[in-house]
Amino acid sequence: MTNLVASALPSRAGWRRTGPAMVSAVAMVAMIAVCSSLQSEVLTVPGLALVLSTTVPLVIAAQAQMVLMAVGDIDLGIGNFVGLVTVITATKLVSSPGTGALLLLGLVAAYAVLGALIHLRRVPSLIATLGASFVWLGLGLFLLPTPGGSTPEWLASFGSWQPAGFPAPLLPILAVAALVWLLSARSSVGVRVRALGSNPVALQRAGLRPLAARVVAYAVAGGLGVLSGLVLASQTGGGDVSSASSYTLITVAAVILGGGSFAGGTAVPWGVAIGGITLGLVSVVLSLLDVPSNMQSAVQGVIVLAVLAGRVVVGKVLR
Amino acid sequence: MHVDNLPVGSHAAPPQGDRTPSPAPPVVTARRVTRTYGRTRALTGVDLDVRAGEVLGLVGHNGAGKSTLMRVLAGLEACDEGTVTVGGQEASRDVAPGTGPFRAVRMAYQETSLCPDLTVAENIWVSSRHCLPRLGWRRAASRAVARRLDEMFPSHRVAPRDRIEDLSLAQRQMVEIVRASLVDRLELLILDEPTESLGPDAARSLYAYVRRLTAQGTAVLLISHRIREVLSVADRVAVMRDGAVVAERPAAGLGEQDVLALMGAEVVEPTATPAPARAAGERPVVATLRGATGHGLHDVSITVGRGEVVGLAGLAGQGQQQVLERLWRPVRRDTTVAGTRAYVPGDRQRSGVLPLWSVAENLIVTAMRGLARYGVRRTGAEDVAVRDWVDRLAIRGGADAGMTELSGGNQQKVIVARAFASTADLVLLDDPFRGVDVHTKTDLYTLIRQEAAGGRSVVWYSSENAEMAHCDRVYVLRAGRVVAELTGAEISEERIIAVSFAESESTGAQR
């Protein structure tokens, strides 16, 4: 009897895990279908590139959020952090590339230190990262009080890169998702990080240090945040510390849509990519549908609630 | 060094063919080991040898100190006094699992120490990473775990890529045991209730493997409530009681009754005078469970009369807490409760104490609701009630002391008082007196009897069987079923122990 149930389990469990990402994927495909039915050029390579380009920095930032949520934390500073990176990119990285690069590395280190302090002082990451977001904002305004600046040439050329065969934005989205997947799902570092989110007691019993795992997670998140800022700067061609402030909460929603959870322990890089694109596409669909852009955030909110409600229903059915 | 190398090496004793315990060198030795948590003395001076190539069974009732002893032997925590020697090397005070001599000691935990979100192979990496190659560890771990699972549990149906959360309870237990056994050098394998969730076939193949292990010189420490099982597998049996090993006997020639007797069935506790038992039929019924099934219960029927103290006994985790849960939140149709309820939690730190508050605030939080008018507190009436209860139970420190400044016993008094200070008709006690000193216990027993005499009903789950003497009626639970109902003079520690340990062939396959 037990064995019969057990053999039936994996498929159900697998569905339960990939379900959220599947629902998001269906929503994503539906959105692209709607877009293409309204504007047939969407399905061409330049059309897809145009539609997808705005979602790239969001998806990368969502990967950063996902890494922190895998250890059971949450980052409310990622939006301003990405904004700060665009500012550094548009100022120091142009004037003196060496200093700029050092500054960006320093930001990654700052994230690692933040993670260490959160762990050692046992404070909620929610509030600590919120406090840090003030600091990122302040630093950004300090460097560049009003939006402006210019991006380094190599970055600008990346932003305007238009390969013939496929939509350019897919490359960074897929590359980063693959990288995060390798790191979080395949490597031993990823096992440590997920183990910390899943069962810290087991981690300690095995003689592994939770502090190290948390610091690594924060450093990776900081690195991804820097990457997101670089991409955003390449698209906007300048720096603006508040250009990504909406990312903070949307990235959390993207992780949830992609199948992540607040409890920690799960890494869903592919789901996060889908969730991020879905949320990013909302504005495109609405503008094509001639719905006032005002409704964009409401639609995002309803999508998030609907997906979560769906999950509750699915969870009850599968039980 | 490869992970699935079996421990055949210079360190191991020569293989033993027969089951007669011969004086092989001890791999782990404990001498006068004590361990205290707060005011609870979990270990009071343990002497124990585990010898190479033997299976040592460790038995004892709830709270006898088995878990703590295992944690000390596994290097999970240091002992306060005494010494632990592993492989001839004395363990230092700042121990860590998997380091120094403890690297060759592995333990399979009853509640498992697996990460539910990780795959089987990844969990193997977490616990056995020092025996795995840096590159290609996943494949190496998968191969090792698959091979060992095949050896230990031929019918396991677990793939190394499965996530732990997707496995059944039995499969998780298999993975946990395999996880513990996978190491380059294994001197002592500790198995904590390994067959609790395994079926009979899996249990048989596990013990067959254990035999092979010991034949190669590894020592196995087996902890189980299933005494017959221990007797059939172990070479020697050590019995624990009150934080010490009270007997070490060869298993051969030992019977179940002998072990039960050694475990404390013969101990005579200071006898409490049980209240004159009245039949439940004479009282108006306050609460009933009619054939409750599900969430760990199987066809449980229970009635609670007005003014009656009903006990729930048996080994820990046999469904007693689920019964309390149903009575606390009677949402199902099979449960009816007439009147209001109050709950005394057993896990003081987690679900009892409100740490920022004083004694008075902690005590009154339940009664506050009944005293208030239109949601506004009546502090005068509250103060009177608090003072009354603080005096009645002689709570040290008084009403204004901080809750966390109190000793465990006094904290427990406050939490018991919290429930009885309310107007609840039915009070549910979830093993609240574990680790509480004798004087406090006596006070609280008296209180319970007084309150019952005043017309309140009490349902009391306790892991200390001696406490059940204060009940009018006792239901003994095993594996989610009521296996006995004892009344009045029938209630005795021996009876309860006998009933809770009595094995039927079906219990193994239940889950």
Place this chain on the structure above:
Amino acid sequence: MTLRTLARPWIWGFAAAALVWVLILAISNQGGGQTVSLALSLAPYLVIVGLGQMLVITAGPGNIDVSVAPIISLAGFVAVQVTATTGSVPVGILAGIGTGLAVAVVSVVAILGLSVPPIIATLAAGLIASSLTLSLADGFTAVPDDGLRRLLNLRPAGVPVLAVAVAALTALVVALLRRTTYGRSLLAVGQSRPAAERAGVPVARVIAITYLASGALAGLAGALLAAYIAPSPDLGTRYLLDSVAVVVIGGTLISGGRAVPVGIWGSALFFILLDGLVNLVGWNTAAQNLLKGGLVLFVLFLAGGGTLRNPGATTRSRRRLRPAAATTAGTSTGENSNG
């Protein structure tokens, strides 16, 4: 005892405010009283929102209301519109409060009904609210009521009327926490949700009331703020971060269970005075944000997860955010079973 007083972080809000005030006095030649009076007329809006956020944070780990900013903006438009249509200021303000309640209802349904984590539930509710705000803002013509604006600007003897009213509101919240069963239940839930549940506290109801109160207070702040400045879609934007920051600096326990309403005044005054100082010195807002963020982190890491106060016994239960510590300790005390 001195250690205890020092460990009360709410003092730092007032201390920082006083420090900034002294700096302003030293730099400018305007009267110190005037500075305080101006600060007192600006701080109450932040205090109102902060009180609501404080109740939410007090409900325990994971509880946060990120919908306050959109509620403020939306309630501003609704209140101004209703006031202009009905001609009645009280009705307008009530409409603002009602708006906040309505948005909070969405959050509460999601939190309790769908078991959505509060941050996501309030985020989604806030997203819906901000869409409504933008729709309302299109072609919005109504202007705030002049009488209300004059009332909000009224400062007899240098003391703003609004400050007095919000001080009374603060006193009301203090009384709510001390004197009502709801207040005590909220503090119990915040200290330990399982313990509160076992003590018979109706946890779900307490959580619902708390989020509704936060929504209502944000709505009230929006209605007043719109009359004071003007309705705009960005009216509430800065209040999300600021409301959490004033609660943290104000000394409310971030892990829940202890609320310090008075402390919010200290940190709110500090934030407002900091704005004044920054304007005076001619610093950009960068320094202001750095100071705010730095102080939040400083207070947070110094206070820690309770290690500073009563080391030992209490630390374990205060670290509820990290179940690891509790689990390790729990497993050591007795036999475990997977029943």
